[in-house]
Amino acid sequence: MILSGLLLIPLIGMLVVLLLPKTAxxxxxxTATVSTALTLGVSLAxxxxxxxxxxxxxxxxxxxxxPQLNIAYHLxxxxxxxxxxxxTTGLSFLACLASxxxxxxxxxxxxxxxxxxxxxxxxxxALDLFLFxxxxxxxxxxxxxxxxxxxxxxxxxxAFKFFVYTLAGSLAMLLGILAIYxxxxxxxxxxLAQVCPTFAPGLQHLLFVAFFLGFAIKVPVFxxxxxxxxxxxxxxxxxxxxxxxxxxxxxxxxxxRISYPFFPEGARWFAGAMAALGMINIVxxxxxxxxxxxxxxxxxxxxxxxxxxxxxxxxxxxPEGFNGALLQMFNHGTITGAMFxxxxxxxxxxxxxxxxxxxxxxxxxxxxxxxLTIFSLAxxxxxxxxxxxxxxxxxxGAFGVQRWPTIVSVLGIVVTAAYMLTAIQRVLLGALxxxxxxxxxxxxxxxxxxxxxxxxxxLVGVYPLSVLRLQDPAILALLQHxxxxx
Amino acid sequence: MVSAxxxxxxxxxxxxxxxxxGAMGVVxxxxxxxxxxxxxxxxxxxxxxxxxxxxxxxxxxxxxGFFGMIRLDPLAHVFxxxxxxxxxxxxxxxxxxxxxSPKWFGEYLGLLMVVGVxxxxxxxxxxxxxxYLAIELVSLTSYLLVALTRDARxxxxxxxxxxxxxxxxxxxxxxxxxxxxxTGELAFPAIRxxxxxxxxxxxxxxxxxxxxxxxxxxxxxSMVPFHLWTPDVYEGxxxxxxxxxxxxxxxxxxxxxxxxIQMVEPVWGAIAPAVWWxxxxxxxxxxxxxxxxxxxxxxxxxxxxxxxxxLLIGLSVRTAAGIEAIxxxxxxxxxxxxxxxxxxxxxxxxxxxxSVDAFRGLARRAPVLALCCAxxxxxxxxxxxxFGFIGKFLLFGAAIQSQAVWLAxxxxxxxxxxxxxxxxxxxxxxxxxxxxxxxxxxAAAVQVALGVCGVATVVFGVFPSGVFAWIQxxx
Numbered sequence: 001m002i003l004s005g006l007l008l009i010p011l012i013g014m015l016v017v018l019l020l021p022k023t024a025x026x027x028x029x030x031t032a033t034v035s036t037a038l039t040l041g042v043s044l045a046x047x048x049x050x051x052x053x054x055x056x057x058x059x060x061x062x063x064x065x066x067p068q069l070n071i072a073y074h075l076x077x078x079x080x081x082x083x084x085x086x087x088t089t090g091l092s093f094l095a096c097l098a099s100x101x102x103x104x105x106x107x108x109x110x111x112x113x114x115x116x117x118x119x120x121x122x123x124x125x126a127l128d129l130f131l132f133x134x135x136x137x138x139x140x141x142x143x144x145x146x147x148x149x150x151x152x153x154x155x156x157x158x159a160f161k162f163f164v165y166t167l168a169g170s171l172a173m174l175l176g177i178l179a180i181y182x183x184x185x186x187x188x189x190x191x192l193a194q195v196c197p198t199f200a201p202g203l204q205h206l207l208f209v210a211f212f213l214g215f216a217i218k219v220p221v222f223x224x225x226x227x228x229x230x231x232x233x234x235x236x237x238x239x240x241x242x243x244x245x246x247x248x249x250x251x252x253x254x255x256x257r258i259s260y261p262f263f264p265e266g267a268r269w270f271a272g273a274m275a276a277l278g279m280i281n282i283v284x285x286x287x288x289x290x291x292x293x294x295x296x297x298x299x300x301x302x303x304x305x306x307x308x309x310x311x312x313x314x315x316x317x318x319p320e321g322f323n324g325a326l327l328q329m330f331n332h333g334t335i336t337g338a339m340f341x342x343x344x345x346x347x348x349x350x351x352x353x354x355x356x357x358x359x360x361x362x363x364x365x366x367x368x369x370x371x372l373t374i375f376s377l378a379x380x381x382x383x384x385x386x387x388x389x390x391x392x393x394x395x396x397g398a399f400g401v402q403r404w405p406t407i408v409s410v411l412g413i414v415v416t417a418a419y420m421l422t423a424i425q426r427v428l429l430g431a432l433x434x435x436x437x438x439x440x441x442x443x444x445x446x447x448x449x450x451x452x453x454x455x456x457x458x459l460v461g462v463y464p465l466s467v468l469r470l471q472d473p474a475i476l477a478l479l480q481h482x483x484x485x486x
Numbered sequence: 487m488v489s490a491x492x493x494x495x496x497x498x499x500x501x502x503x504x505x506x507x508g509a510m511g512v513v514x515x516x517x518x519x520x521x522x523x524x525x526x527x528x529x530x531x532x533x534x535x536x537x538x539x540x541x542x543x544x545x546x547x548x549x550x551g552f553f554g555m556i557r558l559d560p561l562a563h564v565f566x567x568x569x570x571x572x573x574x575x576x577x578x579x580x581x582x583x584x585x586x587s588p589k590w591f592g593e594y595l596g597l598l599m600v601v602g603v604x605x606x607x608x609x610x611x612x613x614x615x616x617x618y619l620a621i622e623l624v625s626l627t628s629y630l631l632v633a634l635t636r637d638a639r640x641x642x643x644x645x646x647x648x649x650x651x652x653x654x655x656x657x658x659x660x661x662x663x664x665x666x667x668x669t670g671e672l673a674f675p676a677i678r679x680x681x682x683x684x685x686x687x688x689x690x691x692x693x694x695x696x697x698x699x700x701x702x703x704x705x706x707x708s709m710v711p712f713h714l715w716t717p718d719v720y721e722g723x724x725x726x727x728x729x730x731x732x733x734x735x736x737x738x739x740x741x742x743x744x745x746x747i748q749m750v751e752p753v754w755g756a757i758a759p760a761v762w763w764x765x766x767x768x769x770x771x772x773x774x775x776x777x778x779x780x781x782x783x784x785x786x787x788x789x790x791x792x793x794x795x796x797l798l799i800g801l802s803v804r805t806a807a808g809i810e811a812i813x814x815x816x817x818x819x820x821x822x823x824x825x826x827x828x829x830x831x832x833x834x835x836x837x838x839x840x841s842v843d844a845f846r847g848l849a850r851r852a853p854v855l856a857l858c859c860a861x862x863x864x865x866x867x868x869x870x871x872x873f874g875f876i877g878k879f880l881l882f883g884a885a886i887q888s889q890a891v892w893l894a895x896x897x898x899x900x901x902x903x904x905x906x907x908x909x910x911x912x913x914x915x916x917x918x919x920x921x922x923x924x925x926x927x928x929a930a931a932v933q934v935a936l937g938v939c940g941v942a943t944v945v946f947g948v949f950p951s952g953v954f955a956w957i958q959x960x961x
């Protein structure tokens with residue numbers, strides 16, 4: 001039942017915000033912040049109850065919902081989802097703090113914000129395919145509004161592009177879901193993981209592709225990535241954090257939760273393509289990021305690059321690769337979430353994100369400079385910080401199986417180092433541009449949103465076992481399951 | 487004996503009797519008193535009474551009435567409720583809409599109720615004569631209602647509807663006469679029996695007859711290529727009448743078509759491929775044409791054609807799952823489409839403009855109205871957890887179940903296209919700033935309609951089991 005609490009708190013918070021008068025902005029912000037904080041608290045309680053040794057689903061809730069179609073309100077966590085749940089609740093809370101500066105239409109903003117959190121959490125908790133799809137789609141609507149109303153630049157275009165791309169993908173997935181239901185008459189993911197692998201290989205390939213389209217657009221996998229830079233850049237800072245931090249993970253999580261356990265044959269058949277796509281994401285994303293002069297756009301393309309490691313790790317079908325992929329999802333969420341917050345901090349002060357317009361800020365804003373440097377280094381994979389561990393594991397896992405894609409992907413790391421260091425150099429080093437003479441350093445409110453992420457990045461970097469031990473049993477079980485249906 | 491059957495039939499048919507008599511009462515009341523309130527109150531009483539009788543009729547076992555002219559089975563019962571729902575919701579919208587002169591208010595409400603009786607009859611018809619009479623009852627009253635505004639546009643629309651309608655009625659009647667000529671029967675079960683014994687030499691003639699009858703039905707439900715009247719008529723008619731046309735005759739048309747297909751099962755194989763193709767064409771034409779519309783009534787007209795395309799999937803596959811999906815989707819469509827039209831009524835009454843631009847900034851001028859409107863549009867677009875999604879899910883599922891994967895694929899692709907124009911209205915409401923800051927307050931009756939439709943769209947979307955249980959008893 002505790003997992004239902006994770007969904008109920010944002011729901012109740014949303015209803016309370018809806019009932020508050022439009023003008024009570026303080027109360028609205030407070031309600032939203034308390035809701036996200038409580039959700040974070042409950043998720044930490046879930047972590048305490050979670051048994052890391054057990055591979056299977058824990059804390060299950062099962063209530064028949066639409067009995068005529070065998071649909072149930074079925075929730076649970078396991079090693080694959082626990083870190084995603086914590087990532088979601090954590091980033092939702094931090095981004096909610098960062099949302100205090102939203103200048104207008106706060107009531108609508110926080111209503112949609114809490115609905116978004118509900119949808120994201122539901123996606124990671126659902127163990128019923130129908131329920132999963134419902135939550136998956138619920139995420140779209142608030143995100144559309146959050147980018148479209150409170151965003152900048154070509155916000156309408158970006159919001160709409162996001163909506164259409166992801167909906168097109170999820171409709172392909174809907175066809176897959178219907179096909180599965182017609183064949184099996186169940187939506188229970190635990191049962192489906194046993195039944196679906198026995199489908200004929202041709203059908204498995206087809207269904208794998210249908211789900212792949214749905215997930216790949218969300219990840220996003222090249223060539224479906226074009227919505228990402230637009231949406232990330234034009235979204236307001238807290239929403240960029242959630243987009244990069246959580247939404248992209250929903251796609252990758254879908255591979256872990258549905259594609260691989262349901263269609264092992266399809267997964268093996270697709271492994272080569274997966275590795276190639278991962279390679280393209282890593283290298284192409286890095287090169288395009290290098291060409292950007294807009295700081296936020298650069299971080300957005302770095303997401304494309306970093307999500308490539310998830311694909312590469314997945315393609316390996318080895319414990320190292322899978323662990324690396326799943327850990328990379330968590331690490332990317334924390335690192336890139338922080339990067340977007342830091343870009344937002346700079347933009348709030350300078351009202352520009354043009355990398356060439358800065359210079360020498362390191363001496364003016366020492367605290368900011370320290371933060372930006374650490375997270376950039378984490379992003380480029382410096383040993384000792386969290387990004388290194390997951391990227392390394394992905395490479396180790398993939399090298400034995402997908403040799404050439406892995407070797408090419410290593411080049412991507414070099415390019416990543418190049419653009420990240422160039423960005424630091426342009427913003428922090430060199431002569432101080434006199435325009436920024438009076439720029440103030442980070443305020444305590446801003447530090448509060450970034451420092452927790454810093455602690456996580458260092459902790460996971462120094463002691464990766466803290467996260468790996470939670471996910472490893474589930475990953476071994478998943479691989480054993482995939483191997484069983486040869 | 488005869489009188490006993492008549493009495494028994496009338497007893498079974500009491501909801502329609504009350505509705506029909508009430509309609510005349512309302513017309514008279516409007517004509518004599520010229521008071522809106524009197525006509526409206528009488529309408530409310532009549533609708534309430536017929537609803538009570540419908541609830542009572544629920545328990546009665548399937549029966550034939552009027553010497554086999556009509557059949558009152560669970561399928562008919564679902565459509566009686568749908569027809570009642572259409573009339574009740576449209577009356578609520580008509581209550582405050584300003585586009586019809588108050589002088590005609592009694593006739594307006596009365597004719598709407600007559601349409602309701604016609605819709606119920608279409609779903610009950612078990613006899614070719616009865617089917618034709620029911621369709622004509624709906625059509626003739628619809629022509630009047632469309633032209634009721636009595637301005638140039640409305641009259642043109644009424645005339646256009648009349649001409650198209652008369653042509654298609656003629657074609658259908660010709661088909662019926664052929665069917666009668668071949669089988670020598672008029673009642674559906676008798677025709678079915680005759681068709682089973684039919685020598686194969688007459689099959690083609692029979693298929694032609696069935697095809698011609700289908701044309702008449704296709705016209706009623708705006709199936710491509712018999713949809714051409716739809717946008718013009720929808721644009722010219724008063725908004726509540728457009729709302730009624732977009733749901734009522736569509737639902738009843740599907741009911742009658744389901745029965746006709748059951749009747750002509752032996753020869754339907756010859757027509758089926760054409761219907762399959764036209765299913766895909768209908769949804770595609772409707773959705774593509776809707777993309778470029780700037781008049782909200784025309785936009786919803788093309789959207790209706792697209793929605794009819796989805797519904798036709800259920801008819802094409804001809805399985806129990808398909809029919810069940812049609813019923814669920816029609817129930818969803820009743821609430822979401824009439825809800826969307828209630829929003830249009832509110833906006834058009836306020837601004838006098840039927841342009842999509844009139845929705846600009848609605849979220850600031852009327853937050854609740856905008857929220858309801860967004861819910862209806864997202865439900866029409868098929869997003870979970872709204873009622874429309876459940877219906878679409880069943881329809882596409884029925885297609886896959888019958889190995890008609892490409893019908894489901896076409897439906898899915900069309901859903902993606904349709905998103906564009908539905909979201910465009912949402913964009914107008916939420917992302918753009920209003921042209922005028924004055925708050926918009928819909929009339930009380932429209933608020934009731936919005937509330938009913940909004941609650942139904944959300945609640946049945948999240949908890950559809952009740953609807954399933956109700957409809958599964960039918961098949």
